[in-house]
Amino acid sequence: MESKRPIWLIGRSIEPFAALGLAVLLVQGLGLAVSPQAAPQTAPPVRPIGAVTEIKPGSLTLHTDAGPSLVVLLPVGVTVLRVPPGAKDLKAATKITVAEISVGDRVIARGHPSDDQKSLVASSLIVMSESDLTKARETERREWRERGIGGLVKAIDPTAKQITISVPNLPPVPGNPTHPVVITVAANTALLRYAPDSVKFSDAKPGDFDEIKVGDQVRSLGTKSADGSHFAAEKLVSGTFRNIGATVVSVDGPAGTITVKDLATGQPVLVRTNADSSMHALPPFMAQMLARLNAGGGPPEGAAAQQGGGPPGRANGGFGPPGGGPNGGQRNGSPDIQQMLERTPPLKLDELKPGEPLIVVSTQGAKPFEVTAIVVLSGVEPILASQPKGSKEMVLGQWNMGMGGGGGEAGGGP
Helix, strand or coil: CCECCCCCCCCCCCCCCHHHHHHHHHHHHHHHHHCCHHCCCCCCCCEEEEEEEEECCEEEEEEEEECCCCECCCCCCEEEECCCCCCCCCCCCEECCHHCCCCCEEEEEEEECCCCCCCCEEEEEEEHHHHHHHHHHHHHHHHHHHHEEEEEEEEEECCCCEEEECCCCCCEEEEECEEEEEEEEECCCCEEEEECCCCCCCHHHHHHHHHHCCCEEEEEEEEECCCCEEEEEEEEEEECCCEEEEEEEEECCCCCEEEEECCCCCCCEEEECCCCCEEECCCCHHHHHHHHHHCCCCCCCCCEEEEECCCCCCCCCCCCCCCCCCCECCCCCCCCCCHHHCCCEECCEEEEEECCCCEEEEEEECCCCCEEEEEEEEHHHHHHHHCCCCCCCHHHHHCCCCCCCCCHHHHCCC
């Protein structure tokens, strides 16, 4: 029971576009910070980027975006520039001292390896302060809530550069329950694409319109038409995700993996979990409610809720609410599934038994029989049973958990 149609990113949030400025500076503006003679000519410059985790006299430690930590040595006279979030050049940079750098700040360090190759001798630093980034994220989350939209791609018009998405949680239209919205992409629309095997916005890459496919999940920031049927995109993030209905074959707790049998293909799939994977055990009442929604019925009486949200932040600091994203907004009768899930018991690997049904949501990775889990749900028997007979499409796509509506009614964005 699998579909390549995405359903949602539970609790996953894309880091705001504002934070991208530092990475852009890495390739566009860093060379302006110092003269070419600032670094020794005998070694190519090194430009790590990351967050400050420790500051000592004459040095600081970066937790780099590449993974490992790095000690950066700060010689007397090192150039330090502070730039605002979202900056793409150094026009707004201000010169600061090393003493003004704080733990949590984002830094690009330019320099050369030390003689022992264990640290970096900095010639210049470009800094975005943690407090400025926090304010920028809050502002951007609010903007995505008010001007964002998210949904599943139903049709693509490459000539007109238009994408039709279904937004099932908008007010229903007679004969048109999925309420399609046509998103127009302009020449200056910022396009990003989620990377394979990653749900982190920091791993997203600049994308092309031609990469977007029917069934993809799309989140966009922009302006809606008066009737809500059209949307002019300023920023758009897209990705291909897998939804797998399966049963447990075996569990390797130390490795954090689950081998499952895909109910659609009968083939084994290795599911890798990590600290970013959202794992929940659904209570029976919630599974029944979601099964009813999946089968085309409305929510049970009393289940309606209004939902707030932000740009698709990451639940533990990554990619959807509570990080913020295109996940919020007023659901107009649909239950607040995101908040409901957050109240469900966590699912532990050692609790899983062979034969137990699961639903796994993952990115579309490089290997078809190995996936990295975004979401793992147990207690899903009613949901799997509610799949329309003969359908090969995964069951959760229509209620599209975590995706928002349009305009001021929903958030939708990184």
